[in-house]
Amino acid sequence: MGRFANSKQLAGASWGVLKSDKELLAIPVIGGAVCAVIAAVIGLVVYSTLETTTDAVTNETSKQANPAAVLLLIIGVLVIAVISQLFAGALVAGANERLEGGDPTLGSAFSKATSRIVPIAGWTATNATVGAVLSAVQEKAGFLGDLVVGMIGAAWNIATWLVMPVIIIEGVGPFAAVKRSVMLIKAKWGENIIAQVGFGLLGLLLIVPGVIVFGALTAAVPFLGLPLLLIYLAVVFTVLSALGAIFRTALYRYAAGLPVGAAFSEPMLASSFGAKPAGRR
Template sequence: MGKIRTSWQIAKQCWRVLMLDKELLIFPIMSGIAMLLVIASFVLPLWGTGLFEHVRHHPDADRPILFAISFAFYLVSYFVIIFFNSALVSCALIRLRGGNPTVGDGISAAMKCLPAIFGWALLSAVIGMILQSLEQRVGFIGRLVIGLIGVAWSIASFFAIPVIVTENVGPIEALKRSSSIIRKTWGETLTVQVGLSLIAVAAGFLTMLVIVGGGALMPMSPILGGSIMALGIIAFFCGIVVTAALHAILTAALYLYASDGKVPQNFDGELLKSAFAPK
């Protein structure tokens, strides 16, 4: 219960920071819109040229082409997500250091790190493709092992984006710095990160119940059921946007505290200290 209480208290502090800079919510929205455009830019040409249908009938003949397209999609998707996340983390860092960031500040900070962001997107795409390819070729035990490797990668790269936007280093150095910070300050798990994720999952589950409830009412009252479903869907996507912003604020706060021991503004130092599980 103590860990859950700590996670909840830190989540409230992240929320307080978000309320000071509500424009941080713009970055997940822009990221989502950009991802829809990326998906459309890949799907529509492939559909229009008939390549989807051709690959369905000749899966082996066009495997190299399919692999190249898949990798390009991975790379562009990672770049878009990392770019806007970098902008979001940059603004969070400005606020946590006592500044008053704007959306332009975040975009400007991300633009200054474009080569590093592209390098990190490239490395992430390569790792993602390798893990996905291996997962498709192994059995149940192998998939468990690959899942653990994926978790290890997520842990090692936890602070990579704050490192990139703060130090503007390449992907390998960012991974080394991120791993170094974790080794110095982290035990087996970061309880507050898990706690915040559980809070987000619980909120998402509740909104899904609202959506399902609205769907169940549709036969009896289409207007009422449709309205409830619409509200549930809106709440679900709002939850995704808010969760993305809160995670970025949390990552930025933990990075500042873990890298130089300074307590970010609007955060409790004792709570941050308890966020790191002992080794």
Template sequence: MSFMPMGVGAPVPLPKTRMGRWKASKTIVKESWRLLMLDKEILWFPVISGLVTLLVYAAVGYTYFLTVLGGNFNALETLEEKGFDIVSLVFLFVLYTLSFFVVNFFQAGIMIIARARFSGRDLGFADGIAGVASKLGKLFVWSAINATVGVILAQTASRSRMLGNIVSMLLGAAWNIMTFFSLPALVLNDVSIPGAFKESASMVRRVWGETIIVVFGVGLFFGVIVGVGIIVCFVAAGIAFEVFAAETLSVLILLGVLPLFIIIVLITASALGAIFKTALYEYASTGQIPAGFSPEIVQDAISRK
């Protein structure tokens, strides 16, 4: 059964080509990077998103610590033993809602700029923000829905440590897969929240081929980079300490260079991931290969059934 998205014609026929998962993941990163270099302002979105998210966690966490725990660190142990009460769940819901909203807002900005680039237009940072601003209401409601799911999963995990964590992890993975295309549907095609969920679920059921594997491969690619960076930094710190007796330099490498390196990789990975998700959605919803991406890559990532 073929999927005909939103009234557009059948997908562009493409040659049946395959490449290895690892090679495909590297190619995806390379092609997304090429687009990122055309719109470097995209990098500001994950940077600001990360900073605002930290502020949200600090503000909500500090408020919870003072009002619910009474500024008593020992109360944390009691909370861990007894689990979440109603007030704690409300704070958790607020934290999740605000965090999801911040992440979704800035991811949406990347998607707007990326889609414009696919059609040859050059948008700036302000254009991305302006494009998202008109969808604040829907983004907030969608974030609240995700927060509700997150709270339910957190409750499930807290009921039974081992079994609860397994069930929570599986349900969370299922939810993330089913809603994989919901954000781009909300932002790029301006559909309703129920419509975005249905469209995403329909795409997942009917056009989902190797996307999970490819997206996982991209994550693994950056994981390897982080792993190599950690090893290099620890080796460099060890050499600085043992060979040159430079204790200050060793500490600087581990507490300065290493965290900065990891942050840079995470920012880049976030930006490239949003770009590629936009490319996948563009092909899944229109049948057209986004400019700048190899046909075989996008076709293999979404194999139509």
């Protein structure tokens, strides 16, 4: 089976799980709304702390950043990132409960995720720090440096792909979760990266036609086309977020030697990771 075809099959299996637990779709919707409200509040607070200066020549006033505003902005971004990861953890918790044979609810999913809030916050800070360091290095690097930093970033993303399921299901801290994720991926090494690319291509296949259709409608009837485009993108993002969490959780359970439920077969998940080269341990 082709690699993308296998990702399509896995997406179908994930959709089968999602149809049994449609409430999982509410998690990214609620998460997006909560983050939007918090971002608006933080934006207003930061704006209120900006210093007002007046140009001596034109007498025009303007807002200038100050250390307090910058600090509040950094804290605000981290808070939003933690909340976003918390909702991602709730998706994983709900998917895991279903794959275990349970019947997840919003309450059970959020209860599990909030019980892991400390390691989730630690992981968010760790991932943000790595991203900031790589971005800082990339800004000063030349062409070859960009390639190297890009490869390091890709390797980090692959190595940490199972961190959230590890945190939610095993209850370990962020550093132990990274180590465990690397170990699981190494043990089942193969096309984890292809699985991610396959889901990314699936997302593009859903997004591009909508952008073309609703983009054309927006050009003709802006007041109708733009809202429909935004709604369409929100729906696609919501569904892909839920499918991705189910898929990732199923791959974690397979790699950890846990039952994966009726929707997924072990051969299907094994081909998702690919065969480990002979002689490797």
